[in-house]
Amino acid sequence: MFLIIHRTLATLAATALLFAPLAFAQENQGVQIDFLGSYYDQDGDNSPVTGGRGSEELQSISPVFLVKYTTKSGWNLSGMLGADNITSASTDNMDLDANGVNVSGASRNDTRVFTNLSAGRRFGAQNWGGSIGFSKEYDYTSISAGLNWSLDFNGKNDTIGLAATHYQDDIELYNIHGIVDGTDSRETTDLSLSWTHVFSPKTVGMLEYSVSDASGWLSSPFQEVILQDGSVVQERLPDARTRNALRFSLNHAFSERFILRTYLRHYDDDWEITADSIEIEPYFKLGGDRWLYPIFRYHSQDGSDHFGLPETFTADARYYTADRDLSTFDSMKFGVGYEVSGREGRIKRYQVRATYYDRDDGLTSFNLSFGIGFNL
Amino acid sequence: MKRFTLTFLILIYLAASLSCSQVKPWQKGTLSLNPMKVDDCLIHRFERNSEVYREGAAGGNGGKSGGGCGCS
Numbered sequence: 001m002f003l004i005i006h007r008t009l010a011t012l013a014a015t016a017l018l019f020a021p022l023a024f025a026q027e028n029q030g031v032q033i034d035f036l037g038s039y040y041d042q043d044g045d046n047s048p049v050t051g052g053r054g055s056e057e058l059q060s061i062s063p064v065f066l067v068k069y070t071t072k073s074g075w076n077l078s079g080m081l082g083a084d085n086i087t088s089a090s091t092d093n094m095d096l097d098a099n100g101v102n103v104s105g106a107s108r109n110d111t112r113v114f115t116n117l118s119a120g121r122r123f124g125a126q127n128w129g130g131s132i133g134f135s136k137e138y139d140y141t142s143i144s145a146g147l148n149w150s151l152d153f154n155g156k157n158d159t160i161g162l163a164a165t166h167y168q169d170d171i172e173l174y175n176i177h178g179i180v181d182g183t184d185s186r187e188t189t190d191l192s193l194s195w196t197h198v199f200s201p202k203t204v205g206m207l208e209y210s211v212s213d214a215s216g217w218l219s220s221p222f223q224e225v226i227l228q229d230g231s232v233v234q235e236r237l238p239d240a241r242t243r244n245a246l247r248f249s250l251n252h253a254f255s256e257r258f259i260l261r262t263y264l265r266h267y268d269d270d271w272e273i274t275a276d277s278i279e280i281e282p283y284f285k286l287g288g289d290r291w292l293y294p295i296f297r298y299h300s301q302d303g304s305d306h307f308g309l310p311e312t313f314t315a316d317a318r319y320y321t322a323d324r325d326l327s328t329f330d331s332m333k334f335g336v337g338y339e340v341s342g343r344e345g346r347i348k349r350y351q352v353r354a355t356y357y358d359r360d361d362g363l364t365s366f367n368l369s370f371g372i373g374f375n376l
Numbered sequence: 377m378k379r380f381t382l383t384f385l386i387l388i389y390l391a392a393s394l395s396c397s398q399v400k401p402w403q404k405g406t407l408s409l410n411p412m413k414v415d416d417c418l419i420h421r422f423e424r425n426s427e428v429y430r431e432g433a434a435g436g437n438g439g440k441s442g443g444g445c446g447c448s
Contacts, residue, residue: 016409038422042430062422100411153397167410196414199392201403205388206414243433248385249414259411264385267433275433291411301431339417341410350418367426369419 030070031376044363051226052322186216295335303328349373
């Protein structure tokens with residue numbers, strides 16, 4: 001019954017999104033449509049699906065369709081529909097099921113679909129908004145609901161914002177032998193508090209604190225751990241996790257043609273992971289509203305004690321995983337971006353980013369993403 | 377050390393926020409340029425998504441922390 005409701009909601013949301021632009025165009029109100037797409041290619045040799053040894057090769061293609069409509073009465077309505085099509089070689093390394101069928105998809109392909117609908121309106125100096133979301137993967141169904149609020153003050157030079165989102169996920173537990181071993185659930189609540197401040201006509205900054213609290217089934221049951229005695233078992237992680245992050249952004253225009261965007265972030269959680277990230281994007285104006293910018297990002301992470309290399313843990317350990325995403329590492333990202341906005345004609349904006357990611361444990365990835373925006 | 381640096385920067389942010397004079401609406405032309413927006417550009421979401429899962433560190437504009445994976 002619950003599954004039927006999920007499917008009905010997804011179908012209704014998709015239908016609404018597909019027909020929304022036509023309905024909006026008739027009223028000739030502010031309708032924005034954006035088509036986004038991404039190609040992601042990853043490789044590495046430490047897949048947790050095979051106990052920390054084995055290929056992490058993976059490609060993903062993700063189309064996303066966004067619609068935003070502003071009504072005469074000032075409501076902002078928006079919808080999103082998207083999908084991740086993943087050639088998940090790593091997941092495909094799960095053992096075959098009892099019938100010899102690869103549980104991750106007959107063509108080594110998994111698809112995750114997701115949709116989100118939101119509405120918001122300004123009331124004087126305040127903005128109120130809400131959203132609902134849905135996503136589905138072969139072993140995963142998720143629904144979400146969120147609220148957000150913001151307040152402008154000091155002549156609109158300061159804005160404080162609050163946002164809360166709750167996720168309810170249902171999981172089919174594919175074990176390391178590729179067999180469904182029951183179902184479980186996960187609940188996640190995200191809260192964020194932000195403060196944006198205009199420092200000068202050329203400088204703006206933002207400080208954001210966020211906390212995320214998750215409980216329920218938090219491990220990936222198909223991920224393996226190779227114990228000291230050579231036996232292979234399912235990873236075991238706590239059933240609760242609280243994560244904190246503090247973000248600091250500062251953008252400064254040195255001139256009308258050169259803007260520097262900076263971003264700092266500190267993260268810690270109760271699985272003993274701490275991390276710091278820095279991002280720098282200097283924007284160079286090419287003329288008109290065309291901008292070209294290099295991308296640089298550095299991330300340093302101290303890993304969880306729950307992580308260990310293959311043959312580190314014994315069966316007596318309370319928790320263990322071979323997932324390098326939870327380990328200690330440094331990573332770098334380089335790339336370039338290009339964007340155009342404020343164009344004449346139907347196509348109002350387009351943007352493209354290409355980045356290369358290199359983690360010091362051998363994981364590398366390439367990401368190419370683009371977006372085209374129309375106003376009806 | 378990293379935490380100290382971050383705390384130091386935040387204190388500078390707070391001090392600067394309190395000391396700056398108000399910027400008038402007619403002085404905000406540059407602030408309206410796209411690169412001056414403090415939020416990520418639309419297509420940055422794809423990189424955020426992969427970073428969240430490949431680094432095990434979500435939150436703080438680091439992308440969603442629930443609602444399925446899409447990462448394998």
